[in-house]
Amino acid sequence: SSSTPRTSGALSVPAAALAHRNSFTSTTSCDALPPPPDRPKGDVSVCARLRPGPRHEMCIFAETANCVRLRSGSATGSRGPRPEDIYWCDHAFGPDAPQDQVYNEAVAPICASVLEGYNGAVIAYGQTGSGKTFTIIGDSQNRGIIPRAVTSMFDTLQHRKHWAVEVCVLEIYNERARDLLATTPGVTQVDIHEVMGPGGDGVPSFHCPEATHREVRNPEEALTALFEGLRRRETARTDMNHNSSRSHLIFTLNITQSDDALKATLRGRLHLVDLAGCERLKRSMGGGCSDKTPRDRDMQRREAGAINKSLTQLALVIYRLTQPASVGLRHVPYRDSMLTRLLADSFGGSSKTCLIINCSPLIKDREETRCALEFGKRANLVKNVAEINIEMQQEPSDIVKALVAKELADLRREKEEMKTRLNEAIVDAMAQQRRRVEEVQELLQENQQLEKRLEDTSTSASTSRMDNQAEVFRLYEQNLLLRQWLEAAVEEAARAQNAKLALQKQLLALVQQGTKQDAENPTQLEEARSVLARPEEQPEGFEARSANLSPDSPSST
Numbered sequence: 001s002s003s004t005p006r007t008s009g010a011l012s013v014p015a016a017a018l019a020h021r022n023s024f025t026s027t028t029s030c031d032a033l034p035p036p037p038d039r040p041k042g043d044v045s046v047c048a049r050l051r052p053g054p055r056h057e058m059c060i061f062a063e064t065a066n067c068v069r070l071r072s073g074s075a076t077g078s079r080g081p082r083p084e085d086i087y088w089c090d091h092a093f094g095p096d097a098p099q100d101q102v103y104n105e106a107v108a109p110i111c112a113s114v115l116e117g118y119n120g121a122v123i124a125y126g127q128t129g130s131g132k133t134f135t136i137i138g139d140s141q142n143r144g145i146i147p148r149a150v151t152s153m154f155d156t157l158q159h160r161k162h163w164a165v166e167v168c169v170l171e172i173y174n175e176r177a178r179d180l181l182a183t184t185p186g187v188t189q190v191d192i193h194e195v196m197g198p199g200g201d202g203v204p205s206f207h208c209p210e211a212t213h214r215e216v217r218n219p220e221e222a223l224t225a226l227f228e229g230l231r232r233r234e235t236a237r238t239d240m241n242h243n244s245s246r247s248h249l250i251f252t253l254n255i256t257q258s259d260d261a262l263k264a265t266l267r268g269r270l271h272l273v274d275l276a277g278c279e280r281l282k283r284s285m286g287g288g289c290s291d292k293t294p295r296d297r298d299m300q301r302r303e304a305g306a307i308n309k310s311l312t313q314l315a316l317v318i319y320r321l322t323q324p325a326s327v328g329l330r331h332v333p334y335r336d337s338m339l340t341r342l343l344a345d346s347f348g349g350s351s352k353t354c355l356i357i358n359c360s361p362l363i364k365d366r367e368e369t370r371c372a373l374e375f376g377k378r379a380n381l382v383k384n385v386a387e388i389n390i391e392m393q394q395e396p397s398d399i400v401k402a403l404v405a406k407e408l409a410d411l412r413r414e415k416e417e418m419k420t421r422l423n424e425a426i427v428d429a430m431a432q433q434r435r436r437v438e439e440v441q442e443l444l445q446e447n448q449q450l451e452k453r454l455e456d457t458s459t460s461a462s463t464s465r466m467d468n469q470a471e472v473f474r475l476y477e478q479n480l481l482l483r484q485w486l487e488a489a490v491e492e493a494a495r496a497q498n499a500k501l502a503l504q505k506q507l508l509a510l511v512q513q514g515t516k517q518d519a520e521n522p523t524q525l526e527e528a529r530s531v532l533a534r535p536e537e538q539p540e541g542f543e544a545r546s547a548n549l550s551p552d553s554p555s556s557t
Helices: 099-115 132-136 145-157 219-232 297-321 338-342 363-379 398-512 516-520 522-533 542-548
Strands: 044-050 060-064 067-070 085-088 091-093 119-126 162-173 176-179 193-195 205-207 214-216 248-259 264-274 352-359 389-392
Touching (some): 044 060, 044 099, 044 363, 060 091, 091 099, 099 119, 099 145, 099 248, 119 132, 119 145, 119 363, 132 145, 132 264, 132 352, 145 162, 145 219, 145 264, 162 219, 162 297, 162 338, 176 338, 214 219, 297 363, 352 363
Parallel strands (some): 044 091, 044 352, 119 264, 119 352
Antiparallel strands (some): 060 067, 067 085, 162 176, 162 214, 193 205, 248 264, 264 389
16 A cells, blocks of 8 residues: 555535534544645535544544544555544544433434424444444443434424324345334335336435334333334344344334414434444354354355445445536436435435444454545535425415515525625625735835845945955054054163163263362363253154154055
């Protein structure tokens, strides 16, 4: 495998299902998280949930509330090491995330939409043993999505007048649909029929009229039906899970609300799906047996092959739905699998869908985890068109028509006002942009002027620096000459002093000869006295040389 960084497309969350929209994408990363890439967004919400595991054996971590990091490394059965990936999603739930957080953030908005007349679907996807059944159903201490959704929806319906709830529990085992609520003993298989919309175009709709739809009046009855179906569900012991689900479970809530005054019926449907684990045959082939009937290796091989076939068909449907419009006419193979028939509305149809990717954090499961995240990345690009399911039993009265017309007029007026405000905002933005362009141009001109002034100042400073250096050099030379002349003057003064001392000695000798010679040589004595009284003379040429050192004299230059 190549170590070249890989960047994939972004995914999104339904606009009406969740408050915020984030991208779900993968990109090779270093320690610092890059910003989510700006990619096209679909209408399927994708969440990643990590199963707990020993930290020293983990290869995937929840970095932020909407980002998981898949560490680089080699998994069991992989051909070589793979680079590190970062996956952005709508919600990232770490190993410590409780069940209520998963429900409140990912599922509760879809349940609220179902009560408003939309179709909804919550689907758990992942390899065997990654925690799908725990997420969807839970246990006695940690209720899963289905018990919480049932309780919440019944609590809301208690405040409404006319409503009815029906539940249906189906499983798809070896590409056969089974009714797990059938009253007949043994296995009851049912058919899934295709119903095309008016005109025969658009996404086909599939129904299972032969399945048991049990009416329930409270959460306890609905959950009783769920656990009755779970007891009939096919499970087996494999090398990857001691209680592995060998079929896809679809628990459906059909909610009907009516208004006698308007003679209208509002219908909402919620699919809660626990898919069987995607897996490789060489890892899932085990010699265990289920609680019902003994199973041999051929039976488990057929089960795993059927599971992988249905999941592959689902991936192919999603791939076809996410092809660009430039491809032209495309065929979406909904009919090729029982699973894709039942989930036709959930992917590409009229539904608000949430896909929960359950991930095993173990290094040995890295390749399966990566494939599951890549599946979610592609699924989040699917475009759905969710519509309210309302049926009118009779022609609306003139008053109702007038109210609807008034509401439509108000909506059109709000739309026009929004367009006007948008146009005004665009004009203001363009005016601000022009002003900013002008300010930038002025700043550029000012910057050019400052640069020119800086250049002139630099030139002037350089010239002054050179002149100063020349003047300093000239003064240095004068200083040297002055020092030389002063040394010469000092030497001449020393010689004159020595001459004076010699004369003084001579005069002293003359004085010592006594006064006897004074009478004989009075003239010579007077000359000696005049010499002693004469002031000390400066060395010859000293004044002339000092005058030459004057800065104002021409010779100094």
